[in-house]
Amino acid sequence: MPGEETSDPYRVWLSEVMLQQTTVAAVTPRFERFLARWPTVEALAAAADEDVLSEWAGLGYYARARNLIACAREVAGRGGFPDTEEELRKLPGIGGYTAAAIAAIAFGRRAVVIDTNVERVVARLHGIDVPIAEAKDRIRELADALTPQVGAGDFAQAMMDLGATICRPRAPECTKCPLSPDCKAFASGEPERFPAPKRKLVRPTKHGIAQWIERDGCIWLIRRPAKGMLGGMAALPGPEWTADTANEGPALARVTHVFTHFRLELDIVAASEPEREGWWQALSQISDAGLPTLYRRAIDAVLESRTKLAA
DNA sequence: GACGCGTGGCA
DNA sequence: TTGCCAAGCGT
Numbered sequence: 001m002p003g004e005e006t007s008d009p010y011r012v013w014l015s016e017v018m019l020q021q022t023t024v025a026a027v028t029p030r031f032e033r034f035l036a037r038w039p040t041v042e043a044l045a046a047a048a049d050e051d052v053l054s055e056w057a058g059l060g061y062y063a064r065a066r067n068l069i070a071c072a073r074e075v076a077g078r079g080g081f082p083d084t085e086e087e088l089r090k091l092p093g094i095g096g097y098t099a100a101a102i103a104a105i106a107f108g109r110r111a112v113v114i115d116t117n118v119e120r121v122v123a124r125l126h127g128i129d130v131p132i133a134e135a136k137d138r139i140r141e142l143a144d145a146l147t148p149q150v151g152a153g154d155f156a157q158a159m160m161d162l163g164a165t166i167c168r169p170r171a172p173e174c175t176k177c178p179l180s181p182d183c184k185a186f187a188s189g190e191p192e193r194f195p196a197p198k199r200k201l202v203r204p205t206k207h208g209i210a211q212w213i214e215r216d217g218c219i220w221l222i223r224r225p226a227k228g229m230l231g232g233m234a235a236l237p238g239p240e241w242t243a244d245t246a247n248e249g250p251a252l253a254r255v256t257h258v259f260t261h262f263r264l265e266l267d268i269v270a271a272s273e274p275e276r277e278g279w280w281q282a283l284s285q286i287s288d289a290g291l292p293t294l295y296r297r298a299i300d301a302v303l304e305s306r307t308k309l310a311a
Numbered sequence: 312g313a314c315g316c317g318t319g320g321c322a
Numbered sequence: 323t324t325g326c327c328a329a330g331c332g333t
Binding site: 015016017018019020021022023024026027061063064067092093094095096097098101113115116117118156157160163164169170197200203 | 325326327328329330331332
C-alpha cells in the first residue's frame with residue numbers, strides 16, 4: 001500500500017492492480033479484505049472465479065479482476081512472481097506502469113515508474129504544455145533521467161505522493177513544493193496550464209431494462225457474459241442496453257448510472273418467470289451477491305420505493 | 312493512438 | 323448538477 005514498507009511481491013502486485021485508476025481511499029479497506037481472504041498468491045490461484053469477482057464487486061474495471069485470477073494462476077504455476085520488469089510485463093493485467101512498480105518496489109530493481117502523477121510532475125517541471133499523449137516519449141526520457149540508480153521504488157512513491165498532494169491537477173500548492181525553484185510551470189505563473197488538458201469526452205445516454213423476478217423473498221440473478229461491460233459479474237436479467245428509449249411501460253424504479261463512456265438510464269420492471277440460467281438470491285442476503293454498483297443501486301431503489309409505499 | 316472499461320469524491 | 327479526476331490495461 002502507499003507508504004507501506006513491504007517487499008512481498010504478492011502484496012505489491014495486489015495493491016498496484018487495485019490502485020489502477022482507483023483512489024487509495026476506495027482501495028484500502030478492500031485490499032485488507034482481499035488479503036485476509038487470500039493471504040498468498042497460491043490461495044488466490046486456487047479460488048473460484050465467482051468468489052474473486054464477488055470480492056471485487058464495487059471496485060470497477062472488472063477486467064482487472066479477471067486478469068488478476070489469470071495472473072495469480074500463472075504465477076502460482078511457475079512458483080512465484082518473476083523479478084524483472086520485462087517478465088512481469090508479460091503477465092495478464094500487468095502493463096508498463098505496474099511492471100515497473102513491482103520491479104522497483106518489491107524487487108529493488110531500477111525501473112522508471114510512470115503514472116499520471118509522474119507525467120504531470122515531469123510535464124510541469126519541464127514546461128511541457130502539449131497534451132500528455134503527444135509527449136509520452138519525451139516524458140519517459142525526462143523521468144528516466146530523474147530516476148536514481150538505487151531506491152527507484154522509494155523515488156517513484158515520492159513522485160506519486162508529490163503529484164497526489166502538492167502537484168495536483170488543479171490548484172497545485174507550489175509554495176510547498178521542493179521542485180518549484182527548478183519548475184518551468186511555476187516560473188510561468190500559471191502552473192495549472194501544464195500539461196494541456198485531454199480532449200473532453202462526449203457521454204451519450206443509453207437506456208436499459210432490468211427484470212425484477214421475485215419469489216419467496218428471493219430475486220433471480222444471472223451472470224453476465226465474461227467479456228464486455230461488467231463482464232462475468234452478477235446482475236439482474238434483461239436485454240442489452242441501447243441508444244434508444246427502451247421502456248415506456250410502468251417501472252418499479254429507475255436509476256441513472258454514469259459509466260466511463262456513457263450514461264445509463266435503467267428501468268427495473270416486474271417479470272414473472274426466469275428465462276435464462278441464473279439463481280435465486282435471498283433479498284436479505286443481497287449484499288453477499290457480489291453485485292456491481294449499478295445493480296446494487298437498482299435493487300436498493302426498488303426496495304426503497306417499496307418501503308415508502310408501505311409507510 | 313484511440314477507444315472501451317466503473318466508481319466515488321469533489322469543486 | 324455536471325464535469326473532472328484517480329498509483330492503467332488490453333485491443
